[in-house]
Amino acid sequence: MEINTAISALGALAQEHRLAAFRLLVRVGEDGMAAGDLARSLAVPHNTMSTHLSVLSQAGLITSQRNGRSIIYRIVPDVMRDLLGFLADDCCQGRPELCGIAVPGKTSTSTCC
Numbered sequence: 858m859e860i861n862t863a864i865s866a867l868g869a870l871a872q873e874h875r876l877a878a879f880r881l882l883v884r885v886g887e888d889g890m891a892a893g894d895l896a897r898s899l900a901v902p903h904n905t906m907s908t909h910l911s912v913l914s915q916a917g918l919i920t921s922q923r924n925g926r927s928i929i930y931r932i933v934p935d936v937m938r939d940l941l942g943f944l945a946d947d948c949c950q951g952r953p954e955l956c957g958i959a960v961p962g963k964t965s966t967s968t969c970c
Contacts, residue, residue, distance in 0.1 A: 858943040862917070866940050869916035874901050875909045879918060882932045889922075889931035 870876050877899050882890060890898075896906035910930055913919045917936050921928050948955075 858939040863940060863943045865916045866918055866936065869912050869918055872909070872912075874899060874905070875913055878906065878909055878930075879913060879932065882919060882930060883937070887931060889929040891924075891927040891929055892921075893927065895930065 870879060878895055878901075881895060881898060892906060892910060893903060895901075895910070896903045899906070901909070910919065910921070914921060914930075918933060918940075919930050920933055921930050923929075
């Protein structure tokens with residue numbers, strides 16, 4: 858992951874409601890969640906949630922798909938893995954397995970995502 862991409866993703870996550878929405882989408886998995894359900898679950902006004910989802914989408918962290926009258930949001934697992942790998946890449950002097958963190962493309966006994 859390039860540094861500017863990481864900065865964009867981290868900036869998008871650096872807000873309470875956006876981080877909560879992203880974490881909720883991680884929990885619901887590939888089924889995703891409708892924007893209105895996200896807003897209700899997090900007690901955030903719908904128009905505010907729409908803005909937050911737009912920021913996450915522009916950062917490439919989530920994707921959306923129309924389903925009838927709803928828009929379903931899902932995380933982009935590859936981007937999440939790349940961001941986690943970027944953050945952990947230099948962990949423990951370049952040996953993330955010592956920290957118990959799996960970095961994509963590196964050998965480890967545990968995996969993430």
